[in-house]
Amino acid sequence: MxxxxxxxxxxxxxxxxxxxxxxxxxxxxxxxxxxxxxxxxxxxxxxxxxxxxxxxxxxxxxxxxxxxxxxxxxxxxxxxxxxxxxxxxxxxxxxxxxxxxxxxxxxxxxxxxxxxxxxxxxxxxxxxxxxxxxxxxxxxxxxxxxxxxxxxxxxxxxxxxxxxxxxxxxxxxxxxxxxxxxxxxxxxxxxxxxxxxxxxxxLFLFNQISTFNSKGEIFTGKIIGVDVDGKLLIDTESELRSFNIKEVTFVL
The missing domain is CATH 3.30.930.10 (Bira Bifunctional Protein; Domain 2)
Known part of the structure; x- marks a missing residue:
């Protein structure tokens, strides 16, 4: 050492x-x-x-x-x-x-x-x-x-x-x-x-309309934050969704 x-x-x-x-x-x-x-x-x-x-x-x-x-x-x-x-x-x-x-x-x-x-x-x-x-x-x-x-x-x-x-x-x-x-x-x-x-x-793509993939579902929304448990919060306009690690990926 x-x-x-x-x-x-x-x-x-x-x-x-x-x-x-x-x-x-x-x-x-x-x-x-x-x-x-x-x-x-x-x-x-x-x-x-x-x-x-x-x-x-x-x-x-x-x-x-x-x-x-x-x-x-x-x-x-x-x-x-x-x-x-x-x-x-x-x-x-x-x-x-x-x-x-x-x-x-x-x-x-x-x-x-x-x-x-x-x-x-x-x-x-x-x-x-x-x-x-x-x-x-x-x-x-x-x-x-x-x-x-x-x-x-x-x-x-x-x-x-x-x-x-x-x-x-x-x-x-x-x-x-x-x-x-x-x-x-x-x-x-x-x-x-x-x-x-x-x-x-x-935060990458914070508050920007972006495309995501969750278990094969492609959708758009805006990242609006991260909750106390570290889940990503995405506003899709129709609803607020939260995702744990590995539950959603970015479509770049």
């Missing part, structure tokens, strides 16, 4: 760098199981993930050494189970903040866990919470951010900092900036600041 000199109080101050791992989230979960909790804010960073995962088991792959593949350990016992989507809001906004720092424009949070630039994905988030009673115990926050990858082959809806800025960016600098913004949003969350205004202003 390496001690860092990031200008943060705790996030990213302790980092373990791995050449290769199946998944940084899995690695952190094994650490928790075998050795107990690491220091709050600990980061696991890998040059290459062989079995990176997205939400609900979807696969996420990246070429070695090109992108930021990290997992953060955070103590989140101040959140109740019913408040856990607020953590998703805070993390999503932190990734957006980081990209904005690097002069990326038109950055949006695509519900529930992706970051988009216009119509292309630049980052994904996977949050896994441990629960104790009615509260969270702690959280593992996996973030994959496309930084220096140029060719995405058949993934036409993917992009990177390199594609946008036309130059490479140092991965450790990206991690440092991300750690700063994650810590800042974490403190806002802990102080019970309402993140809804920032989140909804950043």
């Amino acid at each position: 390496q001690n860092n000199t990031f200008p943060t109080l705790f996030v990213g101050r302790s980092i373990q760098k791995l050449a290769e791992v199946d998944s940084t989230n899995n690695y952190l979960k094994t650490m928790l199981s075998n050795y107990g909790p690491p220091a709050n804010g600990t980061v696991i960073m890998a040059d290459h993930q062989t079995a990176g995962r997205g939400q609900y088991g979807s696969k996420w792959s990246t070429p070695p050494g090109k992108n930021l593949t990290v997992s953060f350990y955070l103590k989140t016992d101040f959140l109740t189970v019913t408040e856990q989507f607020n953590l998703n809001k805070a993390v999503s906004l932190a990734v957006k903040d980081c990209l904005t720092y690097f002069s990326v424009e038109d950055c949006k949070v695509k519900w529930p866990n992706d970051i988009y630039i216009k119509n292309k994905k630049i980052a994904g988030i996977l949050i896994e919470n441990r629960i104790r009673g009615v509260h969270l115990r702690d959280s593992i926050i996996g973030i994959g951010l496309n930084v220096n990858q140029n060719d995405f082959h058949d993934l036409i809806y993917a992009t990177s900092l390199l594609n946008i800025k036309k130059k490479e960016t140092d991965l450790e600098e990206v991690l440092m900036i991300l750690s700063q913004y994650l810590e800042s949003r974490f403190f806002e969350l802990k102080s019970q600041k309402n993140l809804d205004e920032d989140y909804f202003n950043s």
Whole structure:
């Protein structure tokens, strides 16, 4: 474990760098199981993930050494189970903040866990919470951010900092900036600041007539928000509908 000199109080101050791992989230979960909790804010960073995962088991792959593949350990016992989507809001906004720092424009949070630039994905988030009673115990926050990858082959809806800025960016600098913004949003969350205004202003296709697919049903409507359970709220004019993760997809 390496001690860092990031200008943060705790996030990213302790980092373990791995050449290769199946998944940084899995690695952190094994650490928790075998050795107990690491220091709050600990980061696991890998040059290459062989079995990176997205939400609900979807696969996420990246070429070695090109992108930021990290997992953060955070103590989140101040959140109740019913408040856990607020953590998703805070993390999503932190990734957006980081990209904005690097002069990326038109950055949006695509519900529930992706970051988009216009119509292309630049980052994904996977949050896994441990629960104790009615509260969270702690959280593992996996973030994959496309930084220096140029060719995405058949993934036409993917992009990177390199594609946008036309130059490479140092991965450790990206991690440092991300750690700063994650810590800042974490403190806002802990102080019970309402993140809804920032989140909804950043939400992909918010309040725009858009097309969706729910189990083969194609319909149009406007995203008007997200409820306390993290369900997406879509106004179809005839009714207000709510959707859980995997129950609706965007037709772009």
